[in-house]
């Protein structure tokens with residue numbers, strides 16, 4: 001499916017931080033803002049907020065997210081403790097939480113909850129049985145072979161169709177299987193050791209487990225060979241291939257797709273999006289190349305991998321050793337309750353969310369946010385009209401698209417239905433698997449139906465924001481409409497630099513290298529003239545080169561191409577937020593506050609959001625998979641392109657925060 005551009009990549013969830021409002025005491029006045037604006041705004045925060053032992057990163061986002069975690073914890077504990085008169089939702093969220101928290105029962109059950117999975121895998125006789133087992137595993141949420149779900153038809157976006165996509169890998173991206181630098185080679189070695197240890201925990205003798213881990217690595221490397229990398233997947237044309245069912249069957253004749261579709265619970269359909277046909281072909285090659293015994297081992301690995309969080313401590317710890325410590329540089333496992341909150345937000349998010357918004361989200365927050373969205377949309381319209389490089393024809397279409405954008409603020413009007421989902425107290429693993437099954441069924445039921453824009457991609461406590469090109473809408477959940485993004489006690493300058501720039505960021509996604517390929521109705525249709533596209537690319541290549549020269553960690557530079565869309569959105573978002581602020585002030589510049597002018601506070605509103613620390617390991621990982629640049633670059637990269645910044649801080653032309661070759665798209 002199309003990866004919808006989010007504001008940041010969440011790497012983990014949530015100490016109970018107090019709400020921190022901006023004050024000029026947070027600035028490091030020994031640093032010249034024209035030399036390193038990020039250090040001026042964030043170095044004090046960074047020194048006072050090291051990455052906690054149980055996390056790979058820590059930033060202002062995480063502080064906000066963690067405050068939300070405490071609210072959710074409270075909701076769940078109350079529901080878990082209540083015995084009589086529970087609502088249906090309280091029963092589900094309370095029993096799920098109690099089961100997840102009951103480590104004693106989980107230890108006592110040992111591997112028993114996996115018995116059904118392991119028995120079914122052991123009974124596989126031939127490769128003809130693979131489709132049958134894929135059905136069972138996909139339904140309980142175990143990612144093997146490929147992934148299956150539903151999504152908008154790119155060329156007819158109001159219609160939901162079935163989608164087959166790449167999948168079945170244990171490492172986060174196909175590139176992990178092929179990069180040949182020393183660190184990547186070492187990581188693969190440790191991954192194979194990890195797979196071996198997990199197989200040993202399932203009961204395999206060490207020699208057999210070692211052999212099995214090697215087979216798993218061979219199979220996954222084979223699958224990865226057919227998969228596209230993250231940069232390529234940003235191009236919608238590379239992940240949209242509408243095929244008739246029989247054309248899919250021709251790509252992998254050894255796999256019984258018809259049996260799969262029926263068995264997995266999809267309604268009947270004749271055509272679907274095969275996102276990556278080469279992947280499906282390659283999958284068949286890999287199926288043919290390995291024995292049924294190798295496939296059984298691969299399935300057993302994925303079962304234990306995907307269920308590890310709700311298995312006994314030995315599994316949880318080994319899983320953390322590799323995916324937490326080795327991969328992300330996290331020192332300690334998060335406390336149990338934080339993990340349970342995070343799993344439950346994923347599995348029963350809307351049931352929790354409905355209670356969460358009643359407790360936290362007021363009408364005022366929604367009204368002020370909507371007013372800001374309107375101001376930002378108007379500024380973007382003015383900006384488009386004045387662009388020197390865009391032709392009138394394209395401008396006209398851009399304005400049509402802008403006017404068609406719909407805004408979703410706070411929370412959904414249509415909560416997800418969990419009535420058919422059985423949550424049993426004392427069955428943590430079963431609850432997790434049944435939740436996955438319920439969610440897959442929800443997505444499959446949409447196949448053949450019209451797009452329902454009331455379906456939100458995440459629950460309201462999420463600290464993030466998105467623009468979806470297939471729906472041409474922006475989503476701002478209640479979770480992000482709080483300090484440091486939005487502060488109802490702060491003045492416009494700070495709020496426009498914070499949530500205002502984020503709104504602008506999301507809006508410009510509708511017009512960037514990816515969004516410009518979709519029209520006002522969300523259909524994949526290029527509405528740019530070739531000449532405009534060329535000029536756009538000339539301008540974005542400036543941003544690609546600028547960010548591609550930034551060092552992320554050690555000698556590893558950012559991938560200018562992978563991060564292009566997000567960097568363009570940051571630069572565009574700040575530009576239109578500044579325009580919107582100036583028009584809100586209507587020529588009446590407010591007095592300085594804390595010795596800072598309104599334009600200075602605006603830029604601090606932006607920097608304030610991005611203060612963060614991260615481990616070297618995760619910084620390395622994110623360079624490969626994250627389309628977002630690190631906070632430092634999001635701040636310094638953007639302000640150095642803005643003459644308004646230079647003016648606000650009286651920077652001399654030869655200072656580092658003045659990009660000699662300033663990039664500007666929007």
Ligand SMILES: [Zn+2]
Pocket residue numbers: 005006007008505506509566569
């Ligand atoms: Zn974005």
